[in-house]
Amino acid sequence: MLKAYKFRIYPNEEQKVYLAKTFGCTRFVYNKMLADRIKSYEENKELDIKTMKYPAPAQYKNEFEWLKEVDSLALANAQMNLDKAYKNFFRNKSIGFPKFKKKTNTNNYTTNNQNGTVYIENSHIKLPKLKSMIKIKQHRQFDGLIKSCTVSQVPSGKYYISILVDCENIELPKTDKKVGVDLGIKEFAITSDGEIFSNPKHLKKSEKRLAKLQKDLSRKQKGSNNRKKARIKVSRLHEKIANQRKDMLHKVSTQLINENQVIVIEDLKVSNMIKNHKLAKSIADVSWSEFRTMLEYKSKWYGREIIIAPSNYASSQLCSNCGNQSNQTKDLSCRTYICPVCGMIMDRDINASKNLLKLAM
Structure with a gap:
């Protein structure tokens, strides 16, 4: 049975730079492939859409050499995500046509455990293309084969990794x-x-604090460091409310x-x-x-x-x-x-x- 375990990770400055590159490259590949598909469809409307062939991430590396700096499996998963979005759209039009990914404060990418490239050892996790291991807070143990993992950065600036494990079900x-x-x-x-399980109403209890932080954020000058600090405070409070609710x-x-x-x-x-x-x-x-x-x-x-x-x-x-x-x-x-x-x-x-x-x- 497949189960996902989510842990917090603590990358150093060098690792943060690599993760930022990977986030950006996967977003670029996704948007580039989507734009190429839309362009190809506009130019060949008379053809059956199922017979059309589109460029793969590997073909972009000749034109954009900086894509070679990141994990190729992360780029391949971006293509799979786009394919899935297309299938969902044609299966049910109410889902909506795939949208371009924006550069936001939430980033993520998925990689696969190919030939044992992903493993945990001494409270550190090894990821493909990274020479050094990232510190991980593994608050629970699991037994099984790691299939894939998704690295994400939330708006508050924290980093997490979700590990998909094929384990025995009890x-x-x-x-x-x-x-x-x-x-x-x-x-x-x-x-x-x-x-009776009472409703804790976490959002209602934090509304006054949230309103004050949002007012402080709106008064900060755009592009300033103070605005960035204020945004992180708002994000952390939203994250706290979400964590309380999930708990x-x-x-x-x-x-x-x-x-x-x-x-x-x-x-x-x-x-x-x-x-x-x-x-x-x-x-x-x-x-x-x-x-x-x-x-x-x-x-x-x-x-x-x-x-x-x-x-x-x-x-x-x-x-x-x-x-x-x-x-x-x-x-x-x-x-x-x-x-x-x-x-x-x-x-x-x-x-x-x-x-x-x-x-x-």
Whole structure:
């Protein structure tokens, strides 16, 4: 099974220069190939697009000799990424046509472990084309064959490496326990067992600090060192909020996976829900989509089952006792479900989670 492990790395000044060159070269090759494809299509519209042949990164090295200074596998992966973007576009036009990569504060490139060129030794990692090894903070160990790795630099200036490993999968012992999970904003998640996972609202807690830092940034002169320092402060706070959110999501998803064999969750259309401008910020902060992604891949790792309720399943409007449907909970201010038929009184979120649990029975 393929698993990715992300670690922070600490390159020295010489290594930072090489990484910056590789980031720039992969971005240049991607943009150059995309521009050539667009030009070729405009000149040969009458031909079948599937029969067209385009230049490979190796062909650019004769014209741009500085491309030889970086890892050729990183350039080859840039071509693969462009091919994938094209395939996704022709498979589903709503995804959008591939876009040119901008020179931003977020950079990355991917290389493969060809002939054992990538390995970790004495808290240092060896990368292709680099003579010296980069210091790595390996906070967890793994056993398996390294397939590839992605080096990235985030806006705060920190460097990370994500290592894709082909390792043996160890499943958790099976259990008979099943649970329905209702996701919300007031409380992050409520289970059919009555357990409540509170919503920490990390963004809301940091909004005042973030607003001040952004105001300071806007007042700095463009191109100045003070503006660069102010931008890094804003980036670090955004990174802290994102890390707090991911930490919470990992802890909740891991607990649910460890304790339950079957987990039932809602099929929430977040892209539609976020159009509600009154709740958009809260919905984005709670990150339901990422939580669902975590549950799905962890269930594959550990031999659990995830059931996604149909989008038309009215879990909040049904009575978990008699099955009667009532529209009272369409009003979000209504926090208690009162069944007009059987008289059951229950918290609306616990009632919804019990209805979701019925899909696992």
